[in-house]
Amino acid sequence: YTANGTGVATFTLAVNRNFTNQDGNREADFINCVIWRKSAETLANYAKKGTLLGVIGRIQTRSYENQQGQRVYVTEVVA
Template structure:
């Protein structure tokens, strides 16, 4: 079973990309606060996430960098070759549901 739910803050400015044929994608990072404090304060894990089509457009409309959201979906892994022909491994959250946890500004 591959089901994940996370609550955190959007790390980067929202930027949609049109990848052709009318397909829209949003790539960003979710900062998920850890349950403990260190000498440096509260720490977080940074989880890359991907949102497609209408959900991506809704996030662009209702969210900004730093907003608190709940994301549900599944973890996926993929690889690609970078400019130096090295294989890069990526693990990310593929979002299929979004919960807006603060009012629209």
């Protein structure tokens, strides 16, 4: 929950690629996601590692300055 009590959850979605690499193995992409309010509470209560999820949302890019003073860019899906 945020300081004002709004529910928020972050999770990483593993998505298998449709093709295999040179070794014949299937690779995956790991997509950072954030979900808000009642949907975040529901996700936290019912989903766990390995749960099959369908996500609808928008891609958002943000940036912040880390402790070393470097600018860090983050791309995530806001579900």
